[in-house]
Structure formats: C-alpha cells, structure tokens
Amino acid sequence: MGKIYVVGIGPGNKENMTFKAYETLKNSDIIIGYKTYISLVEDLFPEKLLIKSFMKKEVERCEETLKLAEDGKTVSLISSGDPGVYGMAGLMLEVAKNSNIEIEIIPGVTSSNASASLGGAPIVHDSVNISLSNLLTDWEIIKKRIDLASQGDFVITLYNPKSKGREFLINEARDIMLKYKSKDTPVLIARNVGREEENFVITTLENMLNYEINMFSTVIIGNSNSFILKNKIITPRGYRIIHK
Structure with a gap:
C-alpha cells in the first residue's frame, strides 16, 4: 500500500520551498496538482511522473491521488503556499475518510x-x-x-x-x-x-x-x-x- 503526502510548495520558487517539501517530492513516485502548480516544480523534477489537473477539478484530483496510493504508489498532491491555508489538505482528508491510506501534511510558506x-x-x-x-x-x-x-x-x-x-x-x-x-x-x-x-x-x-x-x-x-x-x-x- 502506498502513501499520500499533501505538500505545500511555497509561493513558487525553490528558494522558498522547505527542505522537507523538496525531499518529499524528490522521493515520491508521482506528483499531482493544479496545472499552474505543476509548472512551478516540473523543472526541479523532470524525471517524475507529473499529473496536471484543472480548476474546479479538486475533488477528482484527490480521488485520483487516493487511487494511485491504493495501487501502491507514493503520491505527492501539491498546493501552492501551505496546503492547510486555502489548499488541498482538508479535502484530501475528507475524500480518504474511508481509506486506510496514510496521509501526511507537509507545510509550506503561505502567501x-x-x-x-x-x-x-x-x-x-x-x-x-x-x-x-x-x-x-x-x-x-x-x-x-x-x-x-x-x-x-x-x-x-x-x-x-x-x-x-x-x-x-x-x-x-x-x-x-x-x-x-x-x-x-x-x-x-x-x-x-x-x-x-x-x-x-x-x-x-x-x-x-x-x-x-x-x-x-x-x-x-x-x-x-x-x-x-x-x-x-x-x-x-x-x-x-x-x-x-
């Protein structure tokens, strides 16, 4: 069974990303997120499988993240700033409420x-x-x-x-x-x-x-x-x- 990380990538540049966030993304099998946020990290992790999602597809994004983790993958769902401040942390926890998948929230520098x-x-x-x-x-x-x-x-x-x-x-x-x-x-x-x-x-x-x-x-x-x-x-x- 895999694991889900909900990662805050900060405002957009590597310098403002925490060490823990960077290492988490580096060690993940898959990174998934809104297309704008994926564009902010794709140059840092060119070897990773990056899955882009779109506005108003937040629930579907979390459902896909959960399915990938249940298939045995380590998945990072990214948010800009901090995932607990207008980010994806709460929704991901709600979507996975009936799952035994472990979810860890990685904080970030918020706007x-x-x-x-x-x-x-x-x-x-x-x-x-x-x-x-x-x-x-x-x-x-x-x-x-x-x-x-x-x-x-x-x-x-x-x-x-x-x-x-x-x-x-x-x-x-x-x-x-x-x-x-x-x-x-x-x-x-x-x-x-x-x-x-x-x-x-x-x-x-x-x-x-x-x-x-x-x-x-x-x-x-x-x-x-x-x-x-x-x-x-x-x-x-x-x-x-x-x-x-």
Missing part, C-alpha cells in the same frame, strides 16, 4: 507570510486571512467576515482578491474596511510572489484600487497602529523602544 516579508512587518500583530473568492463561500458571509475583522482592528490579508467576472468584490471589500479603518491605513499589494514577475507596492486604503490587483496578488491591510517607514510597513506589537 501572507511571503508577501509580508517583501513589505516589511505588516502582520507582526493579530491578523486574519480572508479569501474574496465566492466560488465556495457566499459573498454575504465574506462581507460579514471583512466587517467584523475591520471592527476588531485586525490586520487583514486578502487572498484571491480579484479575477475576471468578480472585479467588484475588491471594491466592496475596501468600502467595508473604510467604515472602520482610516483612509491612510497602510496597504501592501504583492504580486507573483516567489516568481520571476514578483513585485509589490505600498500604498493606502484610500488609494489601493489605483494599482493592479489580480488573482496572483495578495493584499495586506494594516491596523490602526500600522505605519510606513522607509517604504516598509510596520505593525508594532507594543514594545517600548528607548532611542539613545
């Missing part, structure tokens, strides 16, 4: 952490992750979560902030946050983190919509104490600093 490192230290204090994708979660529920997180003065990281067909969601999200957060609240927009096209911009809640935001972006909105210093966002934890 909020990788993006934050580009823009300073914006998530040093209490923060929440909210996905703006309404494919699996009702938009009214997402809006409620944004509202409550803003009321609580959390730093907010927005995943899946914008795509064709739902460009209005980021606009509504910003309007909700502006009810509770200052228009001058620092905002980090990071795009294609860990990939060749990586870039970021630091702006404010008022001006954030003036910059490109897409499905390859992560948007981090500070709290009431966040500030910009030398083009970096800092969200202080409250330490007392005595300058000499």
Whole structure:
C-alpha cells in the first residue's frame, strides 16, 4: 500500500520551498496538482511522473491521488503556499475518510507570510486571512467576515482578491474596511510572489484600487497602529523602544 503526502510548495520558487517539501517530492513516485502548480516544480523534477489537473477539478484530483496510493504508489498532491491555508489538505482528508491510506501534511510558506516579508512587518500583530473568492463561500458571509475583522482592528490579508467576472468584490471589500479603518491605513499589494514577475507596492486604503490587483496578488491591510517607514510597513506589537 502506498502513501499520500499533501505538500505545500511555497509561493513558487525553490528558494522558498522547505527542505522537507523538496525531499518529499524528490522521493515520491508521482506528483499531482493544479496545472499552474505543476509548472512551478516540473523543472526541479523532470524525471517524475507529473499529473496536471484543472480548476474546479479538486475533488477528482484527490480521488485520483487516493487511487494511485491504493495501487501502491507514493503520491505527492501539491498546493501552492501551505496546503492547510486555502489548499488541498482538508479535502484530501475528507475524500480518504474511508481509506486506510496514510496521509501526511507537509507545510509550506503561505502567501501572507511571503508577501509580508517583501513589505516589511505588516502582520507582526493579530491578523486574519480572508479569501474574496465566492466560488465556495457566499459573498454575504465574506462581507460579514471583512466587517467584523475591520471592527476588531485586525490586520487583514486578502487572498484571491480579484479575477475576471468578480472585479467588484475588491471594491466592496475596501468600502467595508473604510467604515472602520482610516483612509491612510497602510496597504501592501504583492504580486507573483516567489516568481520571476514578483513585485509589490505600498500604498493606502484610500488609494489601493489605483494599482493592479489580480488573482496572483495578495493584499495586506494594516491596523490602526500600522505605519510606513522607509517604504516598509510596520505593525508594532507594543514594545517600548528607548532611542539613545
């Protein structure tokens, strides 16, 4: 009987992949994942059997992974970032609930952490992750979560902030946050983190919509104490600093 690994490959480059993730993929018989994620690792493992899947085929992907493992293969099902943060870990465990196949989750560097490192230290204090994708979660529920997180003065990281067909969601999200957060609240927009096209911009809640935001972006909105210093966002934890 084989084994399943659900592996977080990080934001996209080998440098940000953990040693354990790399070794797990190296020692697997088969690597399976969404086509974009497979494209990020195929040059690292040219000798491996790589199986590409497509958007909205997540259940089928997990079912195929389970069947391959039951046939005796060691299979790595990959997610970008961390498989437990909007990744495949939960679904794989659900699909395999009646199987005796061993499943191990291999963590990875998630988008909020990788993006934050580009823009300073914006998530040093209490923060929440909210996905703006309404494919699996009702938009009214997402809006409620944004509202409550803003009321609580959390730093907010927005995943899946914008795509064709739902460009209005980021606009509504910003309007909700502006009810509770200052228009001058620092905002980090990071795009294609860990990939060749990586870039970021630091702006404010008022001006954030003036910059490109897409499905390859992560948007981090500070709290009431966040500030910009030398083009970096800092969200202080409250330490007392005595300058000499």
